[in-house]
Amino acid sequence: ERMVVVGKRSMGVGVAVGALLLASVSAAPAATYWWKYPNSDCGFDDIKGSCTGKTVAECEAMCAALPECGGFNYPHGVLKKTDCLSHKKASTVDLYVIETKPQPPTPPPPPPPPTPPPTPPPPPAVNFPPLWPLPAKFGNGSTTVTIDGGLTFTDASTTKTATVSAAFARYTDLVFWHAAKPVGTIKSVEVTIENTDESHPQLGDDESYTLNIPSGAGPVTITAKTIWGALHGLESFSQLVRFDHSSSTYVVDAAPWSIVDAPRFPHRGIMIDTARHFQTLASIRIMIDSLPYAKINVMHWHISDDQSFPMESKTHPKLWNGAYSGYEKYTQADIAAVIEYARLRGVRCMVEFDMPGHASSWCAGYPEVCPSTSCHTPLNVATNATFDLITDLLGEMTGGKSSASGAPSGLFPDNMIHLGGDEVNTACWTEVPAVKAWLDARNFTGDDGYAYFVKRAAAIAMAQGRRPVQWVEVFDHFGTKLDNRTIVHVWKDKSTLNAVVAAGYNALINNSPGSNSWYLDHLTITWDQVYGNEPCETINSTEQCNLVLGGQGEMWGETVDASDIQSTVWPRLGAIAERLWSPRDAINSTHAAKARMQNFRCLLNRRGIAAAPINNAGARQSPPGAGSCFDQ
Numbered sequence: 188e189r190m191v192v193v194g195k196r197s198m199g200v201g202v203a204v205g206a207l208l209l210a211s212v213s214a215a216p217a218a219t220y221w222w223k224y225p226n227s228d229c230g231f232d233d234i235k236g237s238c239t240g241k242t243v244a245e246c247e248a249m250c251a252a253l254p255e256c257g258g259f260n261y262p263h264g265v266l267k268k269t270d271c272l273s274h275k276k277a278s279t280v281d282l283y284v285i286e287t288k289p290q291p292p293t294p295p296p297p298p299p300p301p302t303p304p305p306t307p308p309p310p311p312a313v314n315f316p317p318l319w320p321l322p323a324k325f326g327n328g329s330t331t332v333t334i335d336g337g338l339t340f341t342d343a344s345t346t347k348t349a350t351v352s353a354a355f356a357r358y359t360d361l362v363f364w365h366a367a368k369p370v371g372t373i374k375s376v377e378v379t380i381e382n383t384d385e386s387h388p389q390l391g392d393d394e395s396y397t398l399n400i401p402s403g404a405g406p407v408t409i410t411a412k413t414i415w416g417a418l419h420g421l422e423s424f425s426q427l428v429r430f431d432h433s434s435s436t437y438v439v440d441a442a443p444w445s446i447v448d449a450p451r452f453p454h455r456g457i458m459i460d461t462a463r464h465f466q467t468l469a470s471i472r473i474m475i476d477s478l479p480y481a482k483i484n485v486m487h488w489h490i491s492d493d494q495s496f497p498m499e500s501k502t503h504p505k506l507w508n509g510a511y512s513g514y515e516k517y518t519q520a521d522i523a524a525v526i527e528y529a530r531l532r533g534v535r536c537m538v539e540f541d542m543p544g545h546a547s548s549w550c551a552g553y554p555e556v557c558p559s560t561s562c563h564t565p566l567n568v569a570t571n572a573t574f575d576l577i578t579d580l581l582g583e584m585t586g587g588k589s590s591a592s593g594a595p596s597g598l599f600p601d602n603m604i605h606l607g608g609d610e611v612n613t614a615c616w617t618e619v620p621a622v623k624a625w626l627d628a629r630n631f632t633g634d635d636g637y638a639y640f641v642k643r644a645a646a647i648a649m650a651q652g653r654r655p656v657q658w659v660e661v662f663d664h665f666g667t668k669l670d671n672r673t674i675v676h677v678w679k680d681k682s683t684l685n686a687v688v689a690a691g692y693n694a695l696i697n698n699s700p701g702s703n704s705w706y707l708d709h710l711t712i713t714w715d716q717v718y719g720n721e722p723c724e725t726i727n728s729t730e731q732c733n734l735v736l737g738g739q740g741e742m743w744g745e746t747v748d749a750s751d752i753q754s755t756v757w758p759r760l761g762a763i764a765e766r767l768w769s770p771r772d773a774i775n776s777t778h779a780a781k782a783r784m785q786n787f788r789c790l791l792n793r794r795g796i797a798a799a800p801i802n803n804a805g806a807r808q809s810p811p812g813a814g815s816c817f818d819q
Contacts (some may be wrong), residue, residue: 319784341376457478496548577644674695685731707742
């Protein structure tokens with residue numbers, strides 16, 4: 188916790204020098220102390236002015252000089268009213284508030300609980316069924332069947348594809364993780380796919396599959412409508428295979444298996460933030476490797492923010508002047524390779540350029556798109572240069588048209604593109620003379636300018652064949668004035684989601700506030716709390732629930748880089764994955780899910796994913812002591 192005396196409020200002038208000296212001795216003004224509230228903010232409680240880009244000390248000094256200022260959030264630098272604490276909520280930023288006495292010291296953490304005695308891994312029956320996420324429908328028997336070490340994967344589809352061949356190679360390694368390759372009863376896996384379009388997955392693709400594993404001789408069969416469904420079938424098969432050390436054989440317990448499976452929601456994602464901390468290409472690839480293990484099918488790439496713009500633009504090559512360094516940049520060839528790596532695993536990549544706020548980094552290369560040299564955001568609404576840049580940049584991402592079957596378009600072929608729109612403070616516009624004159628000429632308030640900006644940005648995306656995704660503040664401000672093709676990304680309270688779907692808009696959900704937030708950088712929220720966050724909990728209409736396309740875990744990057752991204756995301760993203768995949772009435776008990784979650788965490792570790800223990804009070808903590816992965 189931080190306690191700093193930053194000075195004293197100024198007193199009135201115009202009294203005699205002697206009286207002033209006497210007053211300074213007898214009644215010195217009260218000292219000002221700063222209290223810090225980590226991971227907190229007070230929304231909709233802002234005042235004019237911003238200290239974005241300044242140090243904490245500079246923000247403190249700026250706020251202390253303003254009688255109406257009671258604090259600020261950091262690193263965003265938004266100044267707050269004096270009654271800010273009455274609206275304090277959990278957030279990804281830190282909140283600094285003025286008080287008249289020192290902040291009490293933070294109490295020491297409680298001692299760790301005693302290390303429990305080690306217990307052996309649970310037998311398969313305790314962990315039954317050993318699948319994550321839980322399938323929609325399944326049946327099984329009681330026979331243990333052996334798998335031949337020379338197991339062959341065969342594509343029985345009319346048209347063979349390189350995507351399926353690559354999947355066979357990956358799953359051979361995932362199934363046979365020990366060097367031993369013993370003889371077994373089941374010798375082949377046959378995959379049959381109806382539609383073998385492998386160009387690029389899109390929202391709404393059929394991801395259903397069937398999986399049948401016999402209890403004796405005969406092939407394992409997987410059937411699917413699309414390649415992406417077949418990949419899910421391969422994953423489920425791989426999770427059912429275990430190595431029996433007592434007999435040195437690979438086996439499937441409880442055969443025969445019959446699984447008929449499909450996701451509840453079509454959009455199941457993870458957001459990675461590469462602007463607050465640069466994520467290496469190797470780190471991103473490992474994250475993509477892990478997503479199919481939980482049937483996550485979207486990587487939302489929050490690629491730029493106030494802090495940095497690491498991506499190469501061909502049309503505006505100075506944009507990445509806003510990168511942290513010459514090393515921390517992505518070329519377009521890098522990005523194309525990442526998107527192809529994801530496509531092979533059935534993962535869509537949705538890019539986000541947050542605008543008009545969270546865009547200070549754009550000013551490093553193109554200062555003309557920012558209101559002034561001292562006031563960088565929101566981006567300058569009053570000049571066509573801003574919208575020309577946005578048009579060109581989005582054109583590189585989209586190729587200027589929708590992607591179609593067999594014809595992906597643009598650097599990011601996904602037909603959804605995220606345009607941000609959150610946390611916009613328009614005070615900058617009303618204080619910069621040129622922008623204020625533009626607003627006044629149109630009889631616009633700052634909020635009117637905000638509406639103009641987000642609608643024009645969305646129109647650019649739609650003209651290029653993309654559905655715009657925008658944060659929920661856009662709906663909060665403008666409601667049904669938004670084009671009905673807009674997808675509203677809800678990070679606020681569930682009541683906001685209710686309003687969005689009641690108005691007929693599609694929505695994505697992550698719900699930051701509260702103890703069951705899907706913000707994965709909220710480290711004190713445990714897997715079972717995440718698991719209990721039901722997207723349609725407060726929606727009573729099936730039709731309105733159907734407007735919810737799905738949701739995401741959000742990995743905001745203020746405290747996340749390549750060193751801790753995996754343990755920040757996993758295994759809690761698994762809880763989100765099952766909530767979005769499995770039937771609602773089948774996943775009502777965290778107690779029933781716990782053994783499967785522990786098994787899934789062990790599987791992630793075995794596959795090289797640094798998933799944290801599930802029982803820790805804080806995410807990404809180390810294990811408390813010696814013990815089995817099934818117990819931690």
